[in-house]
Amino acid sequence: MQISVISGSPKGEKSVTFQYVRFLEQAFPDHTFTVVHAGREIRAIEEREEVWRGLLATVEGCEGVLWATPVYVMLVPAQLKRFIELVGERNAAEAFSGKYAACLTTSIRFFDHTAHAYLHGVCDDLGMLYTGFCSAHMEDLRNEAFQEQFILFFSDFLEAIIEQRPVQRVFPPLPAASACRVLKTSPAAVDTRGRRVVILHDAEPGSGQEAMVRHLAACYAGPVQVAHVRDAGMKGGCLGCCRCAFENTCIYDDGFRAFWNEYVVPADILVMAGTVRDRFFSAAWKQFFDRSFSNGHVPAFEGKQIAYLVEGPLGHLPNLREVLTGLATMEGANLAGIVTDESDRIDAVLHTLAERSVRLSERGYIAPATFPAVAGHKIFRDEIWGGMRAIFKADDRYYRQHGLYDFPTRDYPKRIVTRATSLAMSIPAFRRDVVEKMPAYMVRPLEKAIETSTVLAKRRAK
Ligand SMILES: Cc1cc2nc3c(=O)[nH]c(=O)nc-3n(C[C@H](O)[C@H](O)[C@H](O)COP(=O)(O)O)c2cc1C
Structure with a gap:
């Protein structure tokens, strides 16, 4: 059979995930694997018509699609996110529709479930027949017991194709986008009492997101800094090279660090506004999140109030809500609120958000962590101490200095x-x-x- 592998890692053949694909190729020599390096080739895919057509032909000609990708910041890398957006923008869903699909990720299994839920939703939206996933720890392939299970996973995928198994859709289609509401001016603006308020967004001119950003900014009486993530001047997405690990310094020489230092670091109240594109924020936002990986595993939002403005059907996307919440709480912040354009009283809820964010910031309230942040801390602690600290020197220093190696054994x-x-x-x-x-x-x-x-x-x- 012809299997199309859509590889999400920006590192292509030199990626961890790709070694798992190579293992499958050798374990199943009767089948042909054709790889689309969506993560590595995203520029060419976006800019060159013949590359795009070539990869569509590959997908059209296959019997099954294996999405093989690392987990980057609770989802897939921004490059693969962009590829999925292109499929939507260029009306290419037909090439994928009716194909059997399976997903393979490698990670340290921190928020791998949200990456899988996202990919599953995307497969459902594309009309693919999703058969299941394998979430491998990045080192699992060294273990022969895993290898046996991995073969079983892939055998099940192939059998589903041979038997033409019926597949039930899991994630219902999303409702169509609602028209942008006109927002009335709010009552008295909220005194920020010296708190620094920053709103980052990726709004298109005239969009509902832009209206929400403008309205929220007007809810604060003090100065509010508003910036588009495009102004970070990023030259590209995270390359996954991990060269930032030593000193938390990225190899890109672009505007990201200066932008981060200007807006994110000094903010007491940080609002991030986005529009739902497929089942997540835009690839531009995802790139911003991925590039923040150069902060290592240091809680970058510690002590801040975080809020989100969402244009789109968040009520139908619990997975997106989980990621947004996780991003805030994992980074040591308090989630002051999420406002979406689904609300009937959007003016009022934006005003309440402004008021609440200032009040909580002034009082220094950080809600106790729940399961994802508690579990996430333990995963990072064990992974960093258990091996990553040889390379992730800056993390190791931070964990030591801040008592984050809090094993109960001590x-x-x-x-x-x-x-x-x-x-x-x-x-x-x-x-x-x-x-x-x-x-x-x-x-x-x-x-x-x-x-x-x-x-x-x-x-x-x-
Ligand atoms: C930018 C970036 C973000 C990451 N985010 C996560 C994450 O959210 N959860 C996780 O378990 N691992 C995360 N990782 C670790 C990778 O998933 C893991 O190293 C993976 O095996 C890399 O695969 P690759 O070599 O195919 O790119 C991240 C790594 C990078 C570089």
Whole structure:
């Protein structure tokens, strides 16, 4: 069979993901693999008609499509995102429609599920028959048990094609874009009380996004900096070279770092505005997020209030909401709010967002992390300490200085208490007592925290 591989890594054959494709080629010699290096060749694909036509012919002539891509910032690389946008812009969905599809990613399995949900949604939108995915850790191929499973994954894909298995669509089509609403001027503008407000956007002139940005900026009485991400003057997308790892310095000599330092670093309140293109923000925004990888795994938004303005059907895109939320919370910020143009009271909610963002910023509120940020921290901590720190020197320094290597194994008093309790539990009477009084034992330290709280004492004294 003819299998078309759409490769998302900007590194092409020299990428980690491509080694997994090579493994499949050798494991399945009876099938022909033709590779479209969408990630590496995105410029040529965008600019040269014959390259575009050639790759469409490859897809049209195949029996199955394997999307093979690294996970970059919770999704696919900006270059592959752009490729998917081009398929939409150039009405080329027909070449993909009716083809069986499977997805392969490599990553450290941090927000790999959102990349897969995105690709699955894209396959559904293109009318492809999505059969499943394999999310490999970037080092999994070294493990023969993985190799066996990997072969099973791909065999299942091939069998689906041979058997012409029926496939059910999972992600419903998105509603058509709604007309841009006219926004009324809001009541009294919010005093920013010295807080620095920055709005970054990628709005087209006359778009709903532009109207939301303008309206939100007018909700603040103090100065608001508004900038288009295009003004970062990026020469290209992240190349995945990881040369930034040593000192968090990117090899590109362009405007990205200066833009980041001018707008992102000093912002107390950072609003990012985007328009839904397929099932995510634009490739331009994705490029901006990917390029921020040169900050390493240092929480780049620490202490900030983050908000988003979304033009498009976010209510139908829980995966996009998860990524936007994850970007804020993983980076140590508080998510002050997300406003979309789906709201009937958009003027009012924008005003509330302005008010709330200033209030929360002034008070220094950062909501406690939930599962994705807690889990994400542990993945980074273990990966950096467990090997990446040999190269990611800047991360290692930051993790040491900020106590982020917070393995429970270092908590010696707790380890002693745990060991002692564990030994005592082998005494039947003690064990019976603990089991009977379990709820009491669980709340006792919390009751003590309430009794001895200096925070509560200060509030009572007010
Ligand atoms: C810009 C950039 C962003 C990344 N973002 C993620 C991520 O969000 N989650 C993750 O698990 N790994 C992430 N990684 C790690 C890559 O997914 C991993 O190294 C992958 O195997 C690289 O594949 P490639 O060599 O085919 O490009 C990122 C790497 C880069 C360079």
